Amino acid sequence: MSLEEGPSVMRVVLSLLPLAVLTLIASGGQELHPATPHRHPEAQQLKNPIPSDAVSIEEGRKLFQRNCASCHGPAGKGDGSMALAGGTPSNLTDETWDHGSSDGEVFVVIRDGTTSDMEPYKDRLTDKQMWQLVNYIRSLTPKEK
Numbered sequence: 001m002s003l004e005e006g007p008s009v010m011r012v013v014l015s016l017l018p019l020a021v022l023t024l025i026a027s028g029g030q031e032l033h034p035a036t037p038h039r040h041p042e043a044q045q046l047k048n049p050i051p052s053d054a055v056s057i058e059e060g061r062k063l064f065q066r067n068c069a070s071c072h073g074p075a076g077k078g079d080g081s082m083a084l085a086g087g088t089p090s091n092l093t094d095e096t097w098d099h100g101s102s103d104g105e106v107f108v109v110i111r112d113g114t115t116s117d118m119e120p121y122k123d124r125l126t127d128k129q130m131w132q133l134v135n136y137i138r139s140l141t142p143k144e145k
Contacts, residue, residue, distance in 0.1 A: 039100045046104025050131040052138060060136025063129055067121065076140045087117035093140045106134045 050056050065074070073079040076092035090098065099109045110130045113120035121130060 037096065037098045040105050040108060043100060043104040043108040044102045046102075046107055048103040048107070048131050048134060050128060050135060052135040056132045056135045057139050059129075060132035060134070060139075063125065063133050064136050067125070068133070071117070076137065087115060089117070092137050095141070103131075103134050103138070106137060107131060110134070 064072075064076070068076075069080055070082040071078075071080045071089040072092055073089075078089040078091035080089060090096075097105070099105055099114060107130055109118065110125070110133055111120060111122045111127075125133070
């Protein structure tokens with residue numbers, strides 16, 4: 001690159017910078033998630049520290065009703081009244097897990113969010129509460145025979 005090309009390259013870079021910042025702001029700083037099912041290997045390594053017992057599932061159910069049912073529906077089928085507001089919430093009772101199916105992957109989706117419709121809950125819930133939600137969500141899925 002010659003000295004004459006340097007300033008024009010810099011102008012291009014500087015002209016694209018506001019677009020990059022606006023894109024980051026619009027995405028809420030969240031990592032973009034593919035529309036097709038995928039896995040998160042780092043999240044798969046996370047282990048649920050909360051035993052999946054009746055107490056944690058009940059606490060998760062209460063949290064779900066307060067924080068999740070408006071979109072995911074009272075039974076987790078993705079049919080909540082707020083579901084009409086834009087995106088289609090996941091049916092948490094079926095076998096399709098677009099962002100991975102391990103406890104750690106479900107936890108990370110709750111913690112970090114995936115889109116502007118599924119916002120992050122890391123500033124609203126404690127880690128313990130998010131793990132209780134994972135336990136409750138697990139209780140909604142069909143049991144393998």
